[in-house]
Amino acid sequence: MRKRRVDIIPCEDVPKVISNYHICVVKMMKFDFDLISRASQMKLIVQFGVGLDGVDVDAATKRGIKVARIPSGVTGNALSCAEMAIYLMLGLLRKQKEMQIAVDHKMLGVPTGDTLLGKTVFIMGFGNIGLELAKRLRPFGVRIIATKRSWTENSSQLNGASEDLVDQKGAHEDIQKFASIADIVVCCLCLNSETVGVVNKSFLSSMRKGSLLVNVARGRLLDYQSTLHSLESGHLGGLGMDVAWTEPFDPNDPILKFNNVICTPHVAGVTEHSYRSMAKVIGDVALQMHAGSPLTGIEFVN
Template sequence: MAENAGNHIIRVLFCGHDFPASHNYTREYLQEYPFVQVDVVPLEDVPDVLENYHICVVKNLKFDSALISRAKQMKLLMQFGVGIEGIDIDAATKSGIRVARIPSGATGNAASCAEMAIFFTLGLLRKQNEMQIAVKQRKLGEPTGQTLFGKTVFILGYGNIGIELAKRLRPFGVKIIGTKRSWTSYVKNSHHLDVQNGVPDDFIDEKVNHEDIHKFASKADIVVCCLCLNSETVGIINRPFLSSMRKGALLVNISRGGILDYESVYHYLESGQLGGLAIDVAWTEPFNPDDPILKFKNVLITPHVAGVTEGSYGSMAKIVGDVAIQMHEGTTFTGIEFVN
C-alpha cells in the first residue's frame, strides 16, 4: 500500500522541458484533481526544489546519490517510459524511495517504437535522403531503392518492442531472427501478448542467445537494436559486431544511444561496410546538428520521438496521473513496474 498523504497536495515534478507532451498530457488528465500539482522545472533548477516533491518523473536527468539525498519527501522516482538507467537504484532504495518504469506493452509505447523502426528501415532501403536531393535537383526516377520483401531482419532484444516489431514485419515477407537473454519463460501462443505471463516467439524464424549475436549478424540485411541499456549492453554494437555484419547491411537503433559505440559506427559508415544508419536516440542528447556523422547520405536521425505518439503518451500520462491519485488515497499503485 502507498503511504496515505491525507488531505495534502501530492506534488509531481517533471525534470526539464524536453518531451513536452509528457507533462502536457499529464496536466490535462489531472485537471479535475486539485489535490495533485504538476510542475515542470528546468534541469539546472531541479536540485534546489527536489525536496518539495513526492513523485518525480526523471526524463533524461541523472539521479545519483547526491541528488537523491536532496529528495526529502520523495516517495517515487519514475520514468515516463521504460528507461531508468540514469537512476542510482541502490541509493534510492537506501533512502526509502521506490523506483518504477511504465511497461511499454500495455501503453502503446512498444507499438509506436516498432512503427518507427519500420519507418527507419523503409527510409534506408528507399534512400530517403537521396530522394529529397533528387526532388531539389528536379530529377525523376532515381535513386534506385531496395524492397523489404525477402530481407532478413535481426532484432537485438526480443522484449515488448521486439515482439511488436516482429508482428508488423511479418506481412512484409521477411525472415526474422530474434535475440533474448533467456527464452525459457516464453510460451507459444500467438494471441497472448502479456509479457508478465509469457510472450509468443512464433513471430520469428530463429531464436538466438546473446552470446551468438556476432554469428547471426552475418546473416542479416537489417539489424534493429531494441535492447535495454545496462552494463552488459553499453557499446555492444562495436567493431567486432559491425565487422561481422554483411557488407552493406543496415543498422537501426530505437533503444538507447549508448548501445552503439560512436567511433566504430562512424568508421564502418566511412568504409562502406555499413550500408546505412538510422537512430532515434543519440550518444549525447539533444543531438548535435553539426555532428560529422550527418555528412553521410545514408544516415537518418530523429529527435527521440519513436515512442512520442498521441496514443502512447496519453496512456502513460494516465498512469502517472493515476499513481499520483493513488498516492493521495493511500491505495496500491497500478500500471507501473517497480525495480526495487
C-alpha cells in the first residue's frame, strides 16, 4: 500500500508551494488572483463550507480551475448555524452580558430577561439555514415569517415543510415590511453585489424600536455605520453576530462596548458534526478525482 504524506505548511509559505497540488480545500485563507496564478497544477478548489467570498472565482475560471462548495443542507453545517442563531437570540433575550456583570458583582435575580415565546421571528433568506432554523424555532412558540427570492426553488426540499413552518411568506422586496412586524430579525442571506449592505439605515429604521438583529451569514450584509448608529440611538434593541465586517474582528471596536451586543468568532458552522461530515465529502471527492470518476457531493459555481 502506498504511503500517504501530509505536508504541514505555514500559511505564509502557501504561495511558494501551491504549484505542487491538484486540489485546494479553502477555509479562512483568501484565495486571490495572485495565489491562483501560482497554482499551475490545480484542478479543483473546494470551499470547506458554503461561503465562497474568499475565492476569486473569475481568476480560477480563466485558468481552467473548477470551484465548488459543500452544500450546507447535507453536512450538518446548516443545522449548526441554525443552532447558533438560537443561541444568539436567547443570549440577547436573557441579557447575557448583564448576567455576567451580575455574577461578577455577586448579584442575584437580575437582570430580568425575556422569552422566545410569543415572539415574531423574521428569517431573511429562507435557504438551508433558514429551513433548519424554522424547524428548531417552532417548539419555542414563535410566529415565523420569512422571505425568499423564489419559493419555487428547491421545491422538493421545501415541499410541505415551509407550509407548516412559515406563518407568512414574502419575496425579497418585502424585507422592510417584514422587519416592521418582527421582534427578531435573523440574517441568513448569501452575500453578493445585491445584498451587500442590505441592512442599512432604511432597513434598520423600519425595524420595531427595541427589536433584535442576529447575523449568522456574512458581516457585510450589515452596513457598519448604520448599525452602530442604531445601537447608539437605542433603536436597535440588541445585536448578535457570528460574522463581522472585517475578520478577525477588532476587540476594541465601538460596537462591542454595548451590553446588548454578543459577538462570536465565526464559529456557527464549526462543530464536530459538521466538520466530520464535510471532511468525508472532501475525502470522497479526492478519491473520485484520483479514479477519474464524476465528482459528487459538491456544488460547482463555475
